[in-house]
Amino acid sequence: MAETLRTIEIECLRFNPESDTAPSYQTYSVPFTDDMSVLQGLQYIKDELDGSLSFRWSCRMAICGSCGSMINGVPQLSCHTFLRDYHPGKLRIEPLNHFPILRDLAIDQTDFVRNKLPAVKPYIIPKESQALAQGEFLQTPREMHKYYHYSECINCLLCYAACPQYGLDSKFIGPAAIALMQRYNADSRDAGRAQRMDLANSDHGVWGCTLVGYCSEVCPKGVDPAHAVNQNKVASTLDYFLRFLRPNGDRR
Amino acid sequence: MSSVKTYVRPMAGWWRRNPFFVRYMIREASAPLFYLYALWLVAGIVALSLGPSIYAAWWTVAQYPLMIVLNLVILVFAVYHTWTWFSVLPKTTPDIDVAPGTLIGAGIVAAIVACLALFAFAWGVTR
Numbered sequence: 253m254a255e256t257l258r259t260i261e262i263e264c265l266r267f268n269p270e271s272d273t274a275p276s277y278q279t280y281s282v283p284f285t286d287d288m289s290v291l292q293g294l295q296y297i298k299d300e301l302d303g304s305l306s307f308r309w310s311c312r313m314a315i316c317g318s319c320g321s322m323i324n325g326v327p328q329l330s331c332h333t334f335l336r337d338y339h340p341g342k343l344r345i346e347p348l349n350h351f352p353i354l355r356d357l358a359i360d361q362t363d364f365v366r367n368k369l370p371a372v373k374p375y376i377i378p379k380e381s382q383a384l385a386q387g388e389f390l391q392t393p394r395e396m397h398k399y400y401h402y403s404e405c406i407n408c409l410l411c412y413a414a415c416p417q418y419g420l421d422s423k424f425i426g427p428a429a430i431a432l433m434q435r436y437n438a439d440s441r442d443a444g445r446a447q448r449m450d451l452a453n454s455d456h457g458v459w460g461c462t463l464v465g466y467c468s469e470v471c472p473k474g475v476d477p478a479h480a481v482n483q484n485k486v487a488s489t490l491d492y493f494l495r496f497l498r499p500n501g502d503r504r
Numbered sequence: 505m506s507s508v509k510t511y512v513r514p515m516a517g518w519w520r521r522n523p524f525f526v527r528y529m530i531r532e533a534s535a536p537l538f539y540l541y542a543l544w545l546v547a548g549i550v551a552l553s554l555g556p557s558i559y560a561a562w563w564t565v566a567q568y569p570l571m572i573v574l575n576l577v578i579l580v581f582a583v584y585h586t587w588t589w590f591s592v593l594p595k596t597t598p599d600i601d602v603a604p605g606t607l608i609g610a611g612i613v614a615a616i617v618a619c620l621a622l623f624a625f626a627w628g629v630t631r
Contacts, residue, residue, distance in 0.1 A: 269509040269510065269511070270509075272511075275513075325521060325522060349513070352510035353513070360508070416515075416518050416525060419518060420515055420518075438599070462532070463592055463596070464524075464525070464528050465528070465595055466528075469524065476595070478592075478595040479594070479595045479596075479599075482596045483598060485596075
């Protein structure tokens with residue numbers, strides 16, 4: 253059976269840093285079939301209509317986290333969103349909110365990749381190093397269950413585009429970084445919690461969150477960063493008050 | 505940071521751009537109403553302690569149509585606030601194996617039971 257071809261209007265934000273002082277919008281008419289994603293719509297524009305349109309993509313199956321964009325104002329992976337769901341309406345595609353625009357739909361991720369992500373020490377810090385010959389660190393399925401869904405984060409940054417607190421103050425460490433902090437803190441093989449708590453307790457840590465909760469709504473992997481952030485508010489409060497009970501006070 | 509020229513979009517009016525943020529702002533903005541309402545009730549208790557004539561004056565003001573309308577408006581926001589706060593309850597609990605819907609439902613049922621118990625108590629005391 254031949255697939256019916258329909259046409260949808262796609263309005264893209266355009267910004268050329270070499271010639272523009274502010275972004276503008278450009279509309280394209282894109283023929284599509286029922287199985288075409290928004291990313292495929294963008295690829296059609298680039299291949300057939302306007303080769304100058306810039307956007308990022310890689311895997312086309314919601315695991316690389318490259319193709320996040322604002323689709324009709326909602327942060328989504330463009331490979332995970334279908335053109336048919338917007339027809340006969342129009343589609344407006346913009347770069348992820350709250351990030352500087354490099355060009356067209358491509359954002360500058362430097363703040364997350366260089367500052368936020370390394371700051372939470374997103375790796376296992378074992379209590380004592382163990383020689384390879386001693387074998388692996390063992391873990392039960394129940395212990396793995398405690399952190400597994402946080403480990404599903406693909407760093408797509410949709411949660412930062414959903415977080416007005418990050419938009420208002422980019423020093424806020426933000427949802428994905430705190431979800432990854434929780435991923436390692438909750439890991440039975442990890443002993444780095446004390447090292448991460450200084451950041452969680454800081455002015456730009458968990459208390460920058462006002463529980464808007466939209467980060468968890470838009471997460472394409474079910475990571476639930478809002479839950480991670482708010483569990484760390486409890487941890488941060490306990491950390492603050494328990495130091496009065498510790499014999500060595502603030503020193504760990 | 506990169507040395508490439510970038511464009512940063514303004515945040516002005518951010519909460520009006522998405523219905524989710526509008527609902528969040530109503531939740532947050534409704535909180536001061538409850539503070540004012542609590543102050544009004546405290547004023548009633550203070551009036552009571554100052555004597556029958558002052559309490560009668562407070563009670564007269566409390567029965568003004570404007571005050572009754574304000575009470576109803578605050579009640580609507582209180583219901584909305586309770587609903588929305590219990591809706592985010594699953595984000596604030598420790599990692600427990602209870603479905604989010606169950607947690608939200610339990611919170612709302614607890615709030616209704618507490619309200620009815622308080623109402624029954626007040627009714628019983630004043631009869």
